[in-house]
Amino acid sequence: MDDDKEQDNESNTFKENTKTDIDPKQKIVEIINSVKPELIFEYCCGIYRYQLVDGELKRPNWKRRTIGTLIIMTYTILFFYFLFRDTDDDEGLNFMSTIDELPSVVVLFQYISSVVGTNFIFNSKSIRVITLLAEVDTMLEVEKFADFYKKISFGLNKVAIFLVVSHIVNTAMDLCSVEDIAWGITILPLYFLQRVEIFIFCGAVYMLNWRLKVINNYLKEFIKKQDKKNVTVFTVGDTKTKTDTTLNYIGRPSIRNAKIRDLATAYDNTGEICSLITDVYNFQVFLTLVSTFSYIVITIWTSINFYRKRDYRIRQLVNVMVWCFNMICNVAAMSFTCERLLVARTETRTLVNKVIMNYDLPKTMRVQAKAFMELIEAWPLRIYVYDMFSIDITLMLKFISVATTYLIVIIQISHFIS
Template sequence: MSSNKVEPKKKVPDDNEDNLLKSRTNISDLIHTVQFALIFEYCFGIYRFHIVNNGLQPTNRRMKLVGILIISAHVIFFYYFLKLPSAITGTASLVDTMDEVPSIVILLQYVTSAIMTSFLLSVGNINIFTTFANLDSMLHINTNQDFYKASRSRTFRYIIVLAVYHIIVSISDLLTSDEISLSKIIVLPIFFEENLEILIFCLIISMLKSRLNVINKYLTNFMNDKENSKNSVFIVGERKPAPKENFNLIGRMSYKNMKIRDLAVTYDIIGETCCLINQVFNFQIFMTLVSTFTYIIITIWTSLTYYRTPSANFSSLITIILWCITAIFKVAFMSLACERLLLTRNESKILVNKVIMDYDLPKPMRMQAKAFMDLIEAWPLRIFIYDMFSVDITLMLKYISVATTYLIVIIQVNHIVE
C-alpha cells in the first residue's frame, strides 16, 4: 500500500506584502536619518510616535506616562528652585522678578509643546514620515542609500553644532554670574530643548526641500538629454557610463510619455506634506516667537536698569548679548530654512516653464507641464503662523524691526521714570 505524502504548499509572495515590507524599510531608513535628534527629545519626555517592527504607531500609554513624569519633574524643580514664590508674594525686587519671566515663558512652552506632541500630534507626525516614505518610493530615492547617508550626516552635524554652541553660552553664563545657583543649571536644559524643537522643524523642512530638489534634477536631466540628443556627436572610442545623478526619470519625448504627470503628482504630495508640517508645528513656531520676543524685551529692560547702577560689570553684559544673539538665531535659522524651500519651489517653477515653452516637445507632454504649473501655483509651500505671519526671510526683518521699536520705547520709558 503506497503512502501519499502531502507536501506543504509553498507560500507565494503577495504583492501587497512586498509593498508593505518596502514601505517599512523606507520608513526605517527615513527615521534613522533623524534618529539622533529624536533621542534628545526622549530625554525631555517628548515622543512623536512609537516604532514597532520598522513601522510607526501612535505613542502608547507607557511612553505618555514616562513623558508626564519627566515633565512633572521639570515643573517641580522650577517651583522649588526659582524665585517664583517670592515674586508672587512681592518680597523680590522688580528686576529679579522680571529676570524670571523668560524662564517661566520657556517652561510653559516646554510643557505645552511636550504634551501636545505626545498626546495630540502623534498621528500628524506619523503621516508626515509615512508620506516622506511614499515620496521616496515614487522618486526612486529609496534605492539610493547615499541620499539617506547624507541626511544622517546633516542631522548629526546640526545637533553637534547646536550642542557645542549651547555649552559655550551656558558656561559663559555661569562663569560671568555673581553666583552659580541651582536654578540657573535647571533652566539651561529647557533653553536647549526649545532650540532642539526648532532644529527638528528645520530638519523636516530640509527633508521636504531635498525631495523637491530631486524633482528639479529630473526636470533638468530631461531638458539636458533633449538638448544633447539634438547636438549628438559620434566619437569612436569607449563609451563612459552615465553617472547615477544624471538618471533621466522622465525618459524620451513621446506622445505616450506620462512621467511629467507623475512628477506633478509627487509635487502635489509635497504640497500636502508642507500643509501637514504647518499644522503640526504651528503652535511650536508661535510659542518660539512669543518666548524669544519676551526674552529679548525683558533682557533689554533689565540690562538698562541694571547697568545704570554702580555695580555693573562688563562680563554680565557679554552673557546678555550671547543669549540675545541665540534668541535671534532661532528665528533667523527657522526663517532661512523656509526661505530656502521657497527658492527651490521657484526653481521648479522656472524648470516647468521651460518645458511648457519648448515647442519641440509633443503636445501631451507640454499639457502635462501646464498642469504641473497649476499645481505649483496652487501650492506655494509657505509656512504660516496661524495664518497671520509667513515664515520666510521677511519675518526676520519684521522681527528685528519690532524689537528695535520696542527698544526705543523702553529706553524712553526708562528715561522718563528716572
C-alpha cells in the same frame, strides 16, 4: 536605443504597487534612522511622537506618555520652586528679577504645550508626515542615489553637534556670571529644549527640501537632454559617451510617457507634507517668536536697570549680548531653512515652465507639465504662523526691526524714569 526604450514607461505609480510590501516599511525605517538625533533629543525631553514596531509607525503607548508627563511635571515643580524662592529683601530688585524671568515662563509654557500636543494630540499627523515621505521616496526612486539617507543624517548630525557644543559654551558663560547657581542650572536646560524644538522643526523642513531637490534634478536632466538634441555636434572618429542613468527618470519623450505626472504626484504629496508640518509645529513656532521677542526686550530693559547699580559687572552685559544673539539665531535658523524650501520651489516652477514651453515635446507630456504647474501654484510650500505671517527671510528682518523699535522706546522711557 534599447536604453531609451526602457525609459518609455507609462508610470511608476502602478509599477511600484507590484513590488513587495516590504519596500514601504524599509523606507520608513530608513527615514527614522536618518532622524535619530532628533528622536534622541525628543526622548530625553519626554516627547514621543510615535514608536516604530515591525517597520510600522504607531502611537506611543501609555508607558511612554506617562514618562513624558512625569518628566514635565517634575521639571515644572522645580522651576517654580526656584523661581519664587526668596533670594533678596529688596522688593524693587525682586520685581525686576521676576520680570526678567517672564520669557522663561513663556518657554516653559512652550515646553509643556509641546509635550502635551506631541504625545496626545498630533500623533496621527506626525505619523502621516513620515508615511508620506516614504511614499514620495518610493515615487522618486531615491534608492538609486548613493547614500541618500546617510547624507541627510550627516547634515542633521552636524547641526546636532553644533547645537550641543554651543549650548555647553553658553552654559559655562552663564554660570560664571549668574549669582544663583541653582536657578541657573534649572533654567538653562529649558532654553536647550527650545532650541531642540527649533532643530526638530528645521529638520522636518530640511528633509522636505531634499525631496524637492530630487524632483528638480530629474527635471534638469530631462531639460538638458532635450537641449542637446537640438544642437548639432560634429565629431571625428569613434567616441564613447558615458551616460549617467541615475537622473534619467523621465526618459525618452513619447505619447505614453507619464513620468512627469509621477513627479507632479510626488510634488502633491510634498505639498501635503508641508501643510502637515505647519499644523504640527504652528503653535510651537508662534511661542518661539513670542519668547524670543519678550526675551530680547525684557532682558535688555532689566539690564539697563541693573547697569545703574554699583555692583554691576561687565561680564553680565557680555552674557546678555551673547544670549540675545542666540535667541535671534533661533529665528534666523527657522527663516533660512524655510527660505531654502521656497527657493527650491521657485526653481521647480522655472523648470516645469521650460518643459511647457518646449513645443518639440509630445502634447501629452506638455499637458502633464501644465497640470504640474497648477499643483505648484496650489501648493506654495510657504509655512504660515496662524495665517499672520510667513516664515522666510523677511520674517527675520521684520523681527529685528520691530525689536529695535521697542528697544528704543524702552531706553527712552528708562531715561525719563531715571
